[in-house]
Amino acid sequence: MTGLVTTIEKNKTEEIRISLSEYKGTKFIDIRLFWLKSDDEILPTRKGISLDIEKLDELISGLENARQVIAND
Numbered sequence: 306m307t308g309l310v311t312t313i314e315k316n317k318t319e320e321i322r323i324s325l326s327e328y329k330g331t332k333f334i335d336i337r338l339f340w341l342k343s344d345d346e347i348l349p350t351r352k353g354i355s356l357d358i359e360k361l362d363e364l365i366s367g368l369e370n371a372r373q374v375i376a377n378d
Contacts (some may be wrong), residue, residue, distance in 0.1 A: 306332065332358045
């Protein structure tokens with residue numbers, strides 16, 4: 306259960322990658338910004354978060370709340 310889950314294009318030179326990983330027996334979800342270097346190499350930035358997958362339901366709930374606020378705005 307590790308590896309890239311999805312990629313979301315942010316703009317022509319940046320993308321957001323969501324991946325799953327494991328470190329010392331703990332499973333994580335990583336949401337990170339990557340950028341396109343001039344030679345077509347895609348590199349990670351420091352911008353992003355890694356969360357224990359036990360926090361995934363809280364993250365999804367927060368995103369759903371944001372969606373509701375946007376829909377009602």
